[in-house]
Amino acid sequence: MEIHFVDSNIFYYHLLQDKAYGLRATGIIRRIRNGEAAATSVIVLSELTSLFEFRILQTLKRKDLPQTEKETICQRFEKSASSLRDLVTTLVHLKKLGCAWDDALKAFTYKIEYKLGFNDAVNLAVIERNGISNMYTFDKSFDNVPWLGRKDS
Numbered sequence: 001m002e003i004h005f006v007d008s009n010i011f012y013y014h015l016l017q018d019k020a021y022g023l024r025a026t027g028i029i030r031r032i033r034n035g036e037a038a039a040t041s042v043i044v045l046s047e048l049t050s051l052f053e054f055r056i057l058q059t060l061k062r063k064d065l066p067q068t069e070k071e072t073i074c075q076r077f078e079k080s081a082s083s084l085r086d087l088v089t090t091l092v093h094l095k096k097l098g099c100a101w102d103d104a105l106k107a108f109t110y111k112i113e114y115k116l117g118f119n120d121a122v123n124l125a126v127i128e129r130n131g132i133s134n135m136y137t138f139d140k141s142f143d144n145v146p147w148l149g150r151k152d153s
Contacts, residue, residue, distance in 0.1 A: 003037040004151065005127045006094065007137035008044045008119075011087065012051065015080040021138055024153040028136050032091050038136070039095035041126045045088065047119050052081040097126050114144040124148070 006028070012018075013025035032038045059065070059073045088094060099122060106128075107121035116124065124145060127135065134149040135142060142150045 001037050002134060003039055003095070003132055005123070005132050005135045006032070006038050006040045006044070007123070007135060007139060007142075008047045008051075009138045010136050011040075011044065011048055011084060012080075013138070015083055015087070016076065021152075025138075027153060029087070029091070032093055035093050037093060037095070038091075039097050039130065039132060040088065041097040041123055042099050043119055043122050043126065045084065048084055049081060052077045052084075097130055099126055100129070103129060114141075116141055116144070 009021070010025045010028050013021040014029050016022065018025070055077045056074050059070050059077070062070065065073075088096065103122055103125035106125040107118055110116060110121035110124050111118055114121070114124065120139065120141065124142075127133075127148065133147060134151065136151055138152045140150075142148055
C-alpha cells in the first residue's frame with residue numbers, strides 16, 4: 001500500500017485556509033480523512049507549533065498595525081495552533097511517527113547532501129527509516145531527493 005508522508009506546510013495551509021494553497025491542502029487532508037494511508041512526524045508538530053508561536057510574537061511586535069488587527073491575526077494563529085492537535089488526533093488513517101536520535105544524526109548528512117533545512121532533513125531520515133517513498137508537500141527543495149516522490153495535490 002502506498003503511503004504519503006504529510007509535510008508541515010500541508011497542515012499549515014489547510015488550517016489557515018491560505019489563498020494560494022489552502023484548497024489543495026484541504027483536498028489532501030480530506031483524502032486522508034476518507035481513508036488514504038498517510039504519515040507525519042513529531043517533527044512536523046513541533047515545527048508547526050513553533051511557527052504559530054513565532055507568528056503570534058511577530059504580530060504583537062509590529063508597530064504598523066492597529067491593536068484590533070493584531071488581535072485578529074493572533075487569534076487566527078492561536079486557533080490554528082489549537083486546531084492542529086484536534087486535526088492530527090482525529091485523522092485515524094494518519095500514522096504518527098516518532099523521531100529517533102539516529103534520525104537527527106543522519107539529518108546532518110541529508111542537510112548537506114540534499115540542500116535541506118535541518119527539520120526537513122530529520123523528516124527525510126524518518127521517512128526513509130519507515131520505508132516511505134512519497135510525500136505531500138509544497139516544498140520544492142524535496143525535489144533534490146531522487147528516491148522521494150513529491151505531490152502537492
